[in-house]
Amino acid sequence: MTGYNFAYLDEQTKRMIRRALLKAVAIPGHQVPFGSREMPLPYGWGTGGIQVTAAVLGPNDTLKVIDQGADDTTNAVSIRRFFARTAGVATTTRTAEATIIQTRHRIPEQKLHENQIIVYQVPQPEPLSRLESSRIETTRMHGLAEYGLMHVKLYEDITRFGHVSLSYDYPVMVNDRYLMAPSPIPAFDNPKMDMMPALQLFGAGREKRIYAIPPYTKVVSLDFDDHPFRTTRAPHACGLCGATDSYLDEVVTDDRGGRLFVCSDTDHCETHRDVGHVGSEGVAA
Amino acid sequence: MAYVAVKGGERAIDNAHAWLAEDRRGNPDVPDLGTDQIREQLGRSVDRVMAEGSLYDPDLAALAIKQAQGDLIEAAFLLRAYRTTLPRFAASMPVETDQMQVRRRISAVFKDMPGGQLLGPTYDYTHRLLDFTIAAGTPPPKPAEMPAEPVAIPHVHGILDHEGLIERDTPAGGEPFDLTREPLAFPAGRDLRLQALARGDEGFLLAMGYSTQRGWGGTHPFVGEIRVGEASVFLTPPELGFEIDIGDITLTECQMVNQFAGSRTVRPQFTRGYGLVFGHGERKAMAMALVDRAMRAQELGETVAAPAQNVEFVVSHCDNIEATGFVEHLKLPHYVDFQSELETIRRMRADAIGDILQEAAQ
Amino acid sequence: MSLDLPGFSDAVLDAQSCFRAVLSAMSCPGTIQAAGVGLTPPAPLAPAMAAVLLTLTDVDTSLHLAKEAEPARDWLAFHAGTPFAASAAEADFCVAFALPDLAPLKTGSDDAPEAGTTVILDVAALGIGSAWRISGPGLAAPATLRVTGLPHDFAAIWAANHALYPRGVDLILCVGETLAALPRSLTVEEI
Numbered sequence: 001m002t003g004y005n006f007a008y009l010d011e012q013t014k015r016m017i018r019r020a021l022l023k024a025v026a027i028p029g030h031q032v033p034f035g036s037r038e039m040p041l042p043y044g045w046g047t048g049g050i051q052v053t054a055a056v057l058g059p060n061d062t063l064k065v066i067d068q069g070a071d072d073t074t075n076a077v078s079i080r081r082f083f084a085r086t087a088g089v090a091t092t093t094r095t096a097e098a099t100i101i102q103t104r105h106r107i108p109e110q111k112l113h114e115n116q117i118i119v120y121q122v123p124q125p126e127p128l129s130r131l132e133s134s135r136i137e138t139t140r141m142h143g144l145a146e147y148g149l150m151h152v153k154l155y156e157d158i159t160r161f162g163h164v165s166l167s168y169d170y171p172v173m174v175n176d177r178y179l180m181a182p183s184p185i186p187a188f189d190n191p192k193m194d195m196m197p198a199l200q201l202f203g204a205g206r207e208k209r210i211y212a213i214p215p216y217t218k219v220v221s222l223d224f225d226d227h228p229f230r231t232t233r234a235p236h237a238c239g240l241c242g243a244t245d246s247y248l249d250e251v252v253t254d255d256r257g258g259r260l261f262v263c264s265d266t267d268h269c270e271t272h273r274d275v276g277h278v279g280s281e282g283v284a285a
Numbered sequence: 286m287a288y289v290a291v292k293g294g295e296r297a298i299d300n301a302h303a304w305l306a307e308d309r310r311g312n313p314d315v316p317d318l319g320t321d322q323i324r325e326q327l328g329r330s331v332d333r334v335m336a337e338g339s340l341y342d343p344d345l346a347a348l349a350i351k352q353a354q355g356d357l358i359e360a361a362f363l364l365r366a367y368r369t370t371l372p373r374f375a376a377s378m379p380v381e382t383d384q385m386q387v388r389r390r391i392s393a394v395f396k397d398m399p400g401g402q403l404l405g406p407t408y409d410y411t412h413r414l415l416d417f418t419i420a421a422g423t424p425p426p427k428p429a430e431m432p433a434e435p436v437a438i439p440h441v442h443g444i445l446d447h448e449g450l451i452e453r454d455t456p457a458g459g460e461p462f463d464l465t466r467e468p469l470a471f472p473a474g475r476d477l478r479l480q481a482l483a484r485g486d487e488g489f490l491l492a493m494g495y496s497t498q499r500g501w502g503g504t505h506p507f508v509g510e511i512r513v514g515e516a517s518v519f520l521t522p523p524e525l526g527f528e529i530d531i532g533d534i535t536l537t538e539c540q541m542v543n544q545f546a547g548s549r550t551v552r553p554q555f556t557r558g559y560g561l562v563f564g565h566g567e568r569k570a571m572a573m574a575l576v577d578r579a580m581r582a583q584e585l586g587e588t589v590a591a592p593a594q595n596v597e598f599v600v601s602h603c604d605n606i607e608a609t610g611f612v613e614h615l616k617l618p619h620y621v622d623f624q625s626e627l628e629t630i631r632r633m634r635a636d637a638i639g640d641i642l643q644e645a646a647q
Numbered sequence: 648m649s650l651d652l653p654g655f656s657d658a659v660l661d662a663q664s665c666f667r668a669v670l671s672a673m674s675c676p677g678t679i680q681a682a683g684v685g686l687t688p689p690a691p692l693a694p695a696m697a698a699v700l701l702t703l704t705d706v707d708t709s710l711h712l713a714k715e716a717e718p719a720r721d722w723l724a725f726h727a728g729t730p731f732a733a734s735a736a737e738a739d740f741c742v743a744f745a746l747p748d749l750a751p752l753k754t755g756s757d758d759a760p761e762a763g764t765t766v767i768l769d770v771a772a773l774g775i776g777s778a779w780r781i782s783g784p785g786l787a788a789p790a791t792l793r794v795t796g797l798p799h800d801f802a803a804i805w806a807a808n809h810a811l812y813p814r815g816v817d818l819i820l821c822v823g824e825t826l827a828a829l830p831r832s833l834t835v836e837e838i
Contacts, residue, residue: 023761026830033468043610143757167625186625214785
């Protein structure tokens with residue numbers, strides 16, 4: 001695109017973000033403040049992820065952008081177009097073919113590999129924000145690794161409801177040191193973060209924070225010995241591909257309680273159908 | 286019938302943009318609005334967009350207002366996104382507002398003073414009656430001419446300073462913080478706070494300033510002075526080594542004179558709150574001055590209890606581009622998270638009914 | 648005269664590819680990455696070291712040069728535009744030709760450990776030489792790091808740095824057109 005630099009950001013801004021990224025990788029789970037820029041997309045719509053992707057992306061990359069697990073959701077389309085326009089990079093919907101995957105709210109079902117980078121869009125990087133509103137205070141808590149507040153909150157949940165009531169953005173401990181917000185992915189995806197072979201980068205534009213998890217890093221969802229962490233998914237098979245291990249979207253099909261459950265990860269579903277799997281509502285490929 | 290996954294996000298976006306463009310234009314039988322008309326006839330909108338967009342360019346602000354269909358926050362966002370790509374050439378010298386070519390200047394603390402009270406173009410004493418001659422396009426009557434020779438009008442706080450009654454400006458130390466380049470850090474210095482307020486949302490500052498008047502962090506303010514006019518901007522290019530005038534900008538400045546601080550050993554002085562905004566924006570400049578003063582509570586040894594006195598609260602929430610983005614992002618799809626909430630609440634309800642039945646059985 | 652020598656032939660794409668090399672190196676400690684291929688920096692800067700400096704430093708950072716690197720000062724000032732720090736203790740980046748004393752360097756604070764210095768060290772060889780066992784984030788299993796040019800008591804030196812975690816300094820090792828990185832999160836042991 002004429003008049004703008006490769007991948008939109010100017011080089012000085014990219015250097016600033018790159019320096020923050022390297023420190024983030026060296027201190028897994030620690031939120032590094034950065035001079036987040038005003039992007040031509042609204043705050044809260046992926047400006048942090050976009051800035052991270054723009055600082056990392058090169059002409060040899062193949063980019064995949066998903067929102068809610070799907071490549072075709074409008075905001076994913078909009079962000080993918082932004083990079084196709086400003087960087088001219090190849091894009092794909094195939095998880096296996098992508099070198100960089102920018103995501104909002106999901107981790108792909110297919111296991112990521114060592115030569116991939118996943119960039120998460122993060123609305124609220126501070127895992128303690130609902131318990132302590134002041135960032136001055138939460139910064140101090142991270143400095144001292146003082147996370148009692150979060151354990152108390154989870155335990156109160158257990159006493160009240162019988163188990164932890166958090167179902168997404170479920171807090172994790174990274175490398176036994178930092179409490180970290182995994183971004184609003186369903187807790188179902190949390191175990192994928194542990195010892196993931198791909199590099200995980202997190203960008204929060206409005207809150208001006210970058211953090212990272214290097215490959216093969218220990219990521220533990222907070223729990224208690226007598227109440228171990230467990231994930232939930234809708235207890236159904238995908239109506240299109242029949243998968244029983246994927247995270248499902250619930251589609252309302254009529255006004256009489258009709259429901260259809262389909263894979264949230266659209267590429268996973270298509271790949272599954274391409275090799276011949278058919279769900280109860282699907283048609284053979 | 287087999288279910289087919291929803292597709293077509295790309296086409297939907299294209300169609301939405303085309304529809305938006307048509308909607309923006311409105312009835313094509315009505316003449317298209319020129320950005321020069323917006324610049325000349327919607328000046329207060331242009332000024333607000335320049336202030337909150339942090340970019341002094343009336344023509345671009347007018348374009349942004351047209352493009353945003355008059356949605357001023359959206360227009361400020363367009364300016365911000367443009368501004369972020371511009372190279373930084375140099376930092377200007379501090380603007381000397383006492384050298385301003387003033388067209389409006391009032392003080393509430395003295396009946397008269399050097400330079401006098403100058404009402405200028407104000408809505409203050411208009412009766413808020415719809416004027417149908419404006420709808421009819423009747424040319425306005427010619428106003429009285431102002432004296433042509435530029436005169437520097439001294440600041441009112443300078444008069445108080447003669448007696449040492451008011452705190453002085455502290456000399457600026459080095460280059461000020463720039464929150465568009467560096468992340469916010471607390472405790473936030475006054476330079477950062479004032480920058481955040483100058484870019485901040487007028488409505489937010491108005492509400493915060495108002496709250497201080499109703500007892501939520503009150504500071505007994507008096508308007509020392511409000512002035513509106515044109516000030517020259519100077520900078521010193523390193524290759525030249527001397528100041529050059531790069532042009533004039535319209536500014537509104539408000540100096541509040543607030544309750545005094547001091548003790549039996551430190552002689553009491555009035556304190557100050559400061560507001561400065563691009564263009565003609567008195568409401569914003571006054572609110573800014575109130576909030577600036579409220580945020581100095583800790584520095585002046587006052588109790589920090591009210592929202593307007595909480596620096597982290599005000600500075601983190603006054604930016605309407607950040608606020609609008611995050612509030613409006615709730616309309617993006619969240620169905621994956623909602624699904625996880627559904628599963629959790631269903632499981633909890635099932636557990637609860639199990640417990641209830643068990644208790645009933647006992 | 649070092650100023651005659653060019654910087655990156657493509658300032659945008661060369662910096663991007665060098666950054667990815669450093670990112671990979673920092674993400675997978677001890678792995679050897681190619682960087683600065685084709686770059687002709689003034690002596691004594693190796694292409695990889697020069698590329699890292701052009702990629703990461705600018706007017707917003709401060710750089711300290713070991714005295715061996717003095718002949719490259721003008722070239723770095725021109726192509727990176729970075730201010731030079733008076734001492735290594737004040738610098739964001741330190742260029743060294745022998746492992747410097749890490750103790751005086753910036754290690755950040757508990758609240759802001761990211762302020763720790765990055766040391767860019769010229770070594771004689773990567774992949775051959777003395778061996779250490781390394782483990783930590785980025786490594787699926789403990790690996791062997793081989794370097795010629797680190798002091799014999801490096802494990803003890805690094806242990807002192809790692810003990811400060813999350814504070815500490817990070818290390819980038821450069822030789823020729825290759826580099827490797829040791830983030831502060833890494834554990835280094837004698838074999």
